[in-house]
Amino acid sequence: MTPLALYTAAGVGLFAVGLWGVVARGHLFWKVLGINVMGGGIFLILLAAPPRLDPAQADPVPQAMVLTGIVVAVAATAVALGMALRVAARTGLPFLEEDAGDPGSGGGADERGRE
Amino acid sequence: MILDPVHWTTLAVMGPLLAGLLAMEGRPRAIRLGLVLGMGASVSATAGLWTTVVREGPLRHPLGGWGMPLGIELYADGLSVLMLAMTALVGSAVSLYATAYFGDISQRRVRDSPAGRGARFFAPLWLLLWGSLNGIYLSGDIFNLYVLLEIMGLSAAAMVTLAVTSKATVAGMRYLVISLVGSMFFLLGVALLYTVGGTLSLERLAQLELSGPLPAVALALMTVGMAAKTALFPIHGWLPPAHAAAPAPASAILSALVVKGSFYIMLRLWVHVFGGGAREGLLVLGILGATAVIWGSIMALRQLSLKRLIAYSTVAQLGYLFVMFPLLFPAGGGWSPDAWSGGLYHALSHAVAKAAMFLAAGSMTYAVARDDIRAISGIAHRLPMTFLAFGLGGLSLAGIPPSGGFVAKWLLLRSAVEQGGWGWAVLITVGGLLTLAYVLMVLRYAVDQTEEPPEFRDVPRRMEWAAMGLAIAALLLGIRATETLSLLEAGGIVPWR
Numbered sequence: 057m058t059p060l061a062l063y064t065a066a067g068v069g070l071f072a073v074g075l076w077g078v079v080a081r082g083h084l085f086w087k088v089l090g091i092n093v094m095g096g097g098i099f100l101i102l103l104a105a106p107p108r109l110d111p112a113q114a115d116p117v118p119q120a121m122v123l124t125g126i127v128v129a130v131a132a133t134a135v136a137l138g139m140a141l142r143v144a145a146r147t148g149l150p151f152l153e154e155d156a157g158d159p160g161s162g163g164g165a166d167e168r169g170r171e
Numbered sequence: 172m173i174l175d176p177v178h179w180t181t182l183a184v185m186g187p188l189l190a191g192l193l194a195m196e197g198r199p200r201a202i203r204l205g206l207v208l209g210m211g212a213s214v215s216a217t218a219g220l221w222t223t224v225v226r227e228g229p230l231r232h233p234l235g236g237w238g239m240p241l242g243i244e245l246y247a248d249g250l251s252v253l254m255l256a257m258t259a260l261v262g263s264a265v266s267l268y269a270t271a272y273f274g275d276i277s278q279r280r281v282r283d284s285p286a287g288r289g290a291r292f293f294a295p296l297w298l299l300l301w302g303s304l305n306g307i308y309l310s311g312d313i314f315n316l317y318v319l320l321e322i323m324g325l326s327a328a329a330m331v332t333l334a335v336t337s338k339a340t341v342a343g344m345r346y347l348v349i350s351l352v353g354s355m356f357f358l359l360g361v362a363l364l365y366t367v368g369g370t371l372s373l374e375r376l377a378q379l380e381l382s383g384p385l386p387a388v389a390l391a392l393m394t395v396g397m398a399a400k401t402a403l404f405p406i407h408g409w410l411p412p413a414h415a416a417a418p419a420p421a422s423a424i425l426s427a428l429v430v431k432g433s434f435y436i437m438l439r440l441w442v443h444v445f446g447g448g449a450r451e452g453l454l455v456l457g458i459l460g461a462t463a464v465i466w467g468s469i470m471a472l473r474q475l476s477l478k479r480l481i482a483y484s485t486v487a488q489l490g491y492l493f494v495m496f497p498l499l500f501p502a503g504g505g506w507s508p509d510a511w512s513g514g515l516y517h518a519l520s521h522a523v524a525k526a527a528m529f530l531a532a533g534s535m536t537y538a539v540a541r542d543d544i545r546a547i548s549g550i551a552h553r554l555p556m557t558f559l560a561f562g563l564g565g566l567s568l569a570g571i572p573p574s575g576g577f578v579a580k581w582l583l584l585r586s587a588v589e590q591g592g593w594g595w596a597v598l599i600t601v602g603g604l605l606t607l608a609y610v611l612m613v614l615r616y617a618v619d620q621t622e623e624p625p626e627f628r629d630v631p632r633r634m635e636w637a638a639m640g641l642a643i644a645a646l647l648l649g650i651r652a653t654e655t656l657s658l659l660e661a662g663g664i665v666p667w668r
Contacts, residue, residue: 125317143337
């Protein structure tokens with residue numbers, strides 16, 4: 057097994073585990089964590105990308121992508137956790153309660169005038 | 172040289188982003204200045220790029236000297252400019268509307284109230300979103316697309332939660348999770364494409380004519396990610412609650428513009444990079460789109476919340492954008508220019524009409540402080556201009572001549588009939604009739620004075636005019652279709668492969 061195949065397989069495995077976490081776990085913290093694990097899997101694949109120009113030298117482009125990806129992931133995680141806290145504060149539970157969605161609920165009323 | 176037209180591309184991306192940072196400062200003057208600067212940058216850059224692309228064809232701007240073969244560059248062709256123009260037109264109208272909708276931000280009382288969060292944070296979030304949308308339409312490489320997608324997703328989800336209700340918070344959170352997972356699918360596709368092709372450039376990837384299992388898997392992953400963000404059936408469940416719960420200007424932006432960003436990426440990948448991909452894949456997209464047209468329309472007919480009805484209508488109308496995929500590449504090979512112009516014209520006229528409808532609906536719910544179509548009974552007599560704006564937007568969606576929606580549906584229909592795709596033709600017609608049904612349902616409630624008139628709040632003139640301006644634009648799109656569509660031909664389909 058070539059290192060590339062090994063890393064790619066491991067990366068896809070991590071991606072799948074993370075996705076499973078997002079789908080199967082109800083708690084918002086687990087969902088956010090799952091998304092981060094998915095990202096980790098992708099970074100692994102990128103770092104194993106074959107050298108582009110010089111076989112003796114690692115390709116710097118994927119490394120730059122991973123660094124940028126980490127920055128994006130940190131920002132996204134911060135926003136997501138902040139919003140999860142807001143959900144917990146507003147509804148009392150850190151879960152995505154099922155949207156009732158019945159026609160009569162008048163869902164999403166614009167309650168601006170009453171707050 | 173500062174006057175080189177390539178700098179319009181930089182202005183279109185950096186202008187709104189920097190204006191957004193300025194507006195983040197929070198004082199009323201900074202917020203107003205940010206909106207004016209962001210709007211000015213977007214509109215002038217779009218105008219500059221429009222004239223340049225029509226005159227000289229596609230434009231490339233290698234950022235920081237990282238051009239080919241790596242291919243980190245900004246790229247503008249007819250398709251990019253059409254999407255930029257759509258964003259500039261709708262964005263400007265919504266910005267004007269928002270300055271009235273959120274109240275007078277120079278009053279401390281308004282800013283410090285819980286609902287005043289909207290007044291403080293709408294402008295910065297919207298400007299960041301605007302910059303990311305412009306960036307998506309101008310990006311020539313797949314990694315920048317990923318970064319811009321994340322900026323778009325984060326600011327869009329945050330905009331939902333500007334409404335201070337637990338419903339909005341939960342809907343915004345669900346949207347954020349879906350959006351982040353969608354981005355991860357896209358990024359995995361980027362990683363796979365880079366390991367295969369060794370480049371990030373869309374154009375270079377197209378020239379490599381990638382084939383084999385790995386590029387196919389990459390395309391499938393990216394498609395799933397973008398379909399989730401575009402709310403393609405059956406991953407559409409997050410859209411109605413999120414778009415309905417957001418404050419009205421945010422709803423208009425999300426329904427009219429944000430979903431088009433991810434749709435555009437999908438279109439670029441399938442048409443330009445993969446040259447149609449596989450016939451089976453195109454058919455799957457088309458069938459899911461067709462299901463969305465029917466399902467979304469039926470759900471819209473069953474809603475009693477006005478904004479939720481319009482949100483389900485978005486699910487239905489987005490379906491047409493996917494029906495376009497199999498029509499683009501007829502079964503016998505070749506390419507259908509009618510499907511291309513029709514599909515893109517649908518994207519454009521849907522954006523304008525849907526924004527007009529959401530803004531008008533926002534004015535109605537603002538007036539009666541309830542989001543229920545029974546509560547707006549007789550509102551046509553109180554707010555005639557808003558009623559007219561909603562009606563014109565709705566009739567354009569339904570494809571009534573001479574609106575923009577009519578031109579779009581006509582072109583799609585002609586493409587379907589020419590290829591003998593009678594199933595598609597029937598679907599396009601039935602979808603239009605269903606649209607007419609739910610629009611007329613709302614209009615009837617608005618005209619009939621069945622209930623006692625509820626408590627009524629005066630609506631600022633600027634809100635009424637912003638919606639009306641978009642409704643008139645939706646109408647003009649039908650009358651001036653040839654001029655607009657010539658843009659697509661000018662720098663339109665670049666044979667990259």
